[in-house]
Every structure is written in C-alpha cells, then in structure tokens.
Amino acid sequence: MAKPLPLTDADGEVRELTEDDFKHFKSFSSLPDELQAVLRGRGKQKAPTKVSTTVRFSPEVLAYFRSTGKGWQKRMDDALKEWLKEHTA
Template sequence: MATRKQKQFLPGQGYTKADWDAVSDAPEATDEQLAEARPFAEAFPDLAEAARRFRGPQRTPTKVPVSIRLSLDVVEYFKAGGPGWQARIDAVLRQALAGKAGVKD
C-alpha cells in the first residue's frame, strides 16, 4: 500500500484548528476501499435523484424577484391550483398587459 502525505492544517479555510483536530484522527481510506468505491449516484440513487431535481441559477434570467402585496383571496385562489401558482399569476398579468385590460398608460 502506498503511503499518502499527511495533510497539514491551514488557517482561514472555513474551519478552526479545533475542528481540524476533532477529525484529524480519521483513518485514511485504503487502496482496497478506494477500489471498491462506487459513484455517489450508484450508491445512493434516491439522494442523487433528489439533488438533481433542484434547478440551478438561470443562465439568462428572464424574471426578476419582486415583493408585491396581493389580496388574500387572490393568493389562495392561485395557490389552490398547486405548484406553479406564481407562474400562473405571471401569465394572467401578461394577458392583461397584452389586452391592456385595466392597465393605465
């Protein structure tokens, strides 16, 4: 088995010397253990799938976050339709804008 160089504590890396000392006695993985290692998605398929479900940041943002006060009944109506309620509000506002219904110039 090849020996691996012992890592040294470097300050300013997001942890303290006490943190380092608390885990520094963890044994290094052996060559046999590394040979038997499997990819995360293979070893934990459910967790890997759950991690894939979350969208990352938009490459070209097409929407901007805003704070808006709406009537409770309006919010409840759209939320009752399930996930995507904010997108449905956006669609209704776009329709109003296209038809200029209730939109002042």
C-alpha cells in the same frame, strides 16, 4: 473491516449517522464533473428571465392562485401578461 450498517431501516427511515459513516463519505468536489452537474440540478441561469420582487395582493387573489396547486406563481404571471396584452395601447 466490518461491513457498514445500512443507512435506512426497513421502513425507509434514516438512522443517526456515526463517525464511521462520515469516514466513508466523499467530498462533492471529488465526484466526477458529470455527476456534480446532475446533482446540482439545472444550474445557474445564464441570463435570469424573471426579477424577484415583493408585491402585496389581496387575500382572495392569493388564495385562488394557491388553490390551483404547484405552479401557481407561473399561472399568476401568465394571467398578468394576458391582462397586459388586453390593456396595452
């Protein structure tokens, strides 16, 4: 049996997969449980800590928080929590 071709080229680009490539793949469920857990990431939350909703904000508020980079939604949530602390009787 011929040695399979590398999946990537020298530049790291993935080549188009062939029927022969697919014959070598394993199903996710056939992998060990420990590896499945790692590949799944953090997994399903036992008790969701946040609620998904739709809210409309002014463009300048969104622009500011988005400009702060990754994690901007958490920072917006933290700012709203701080406002609640200061304005709750």
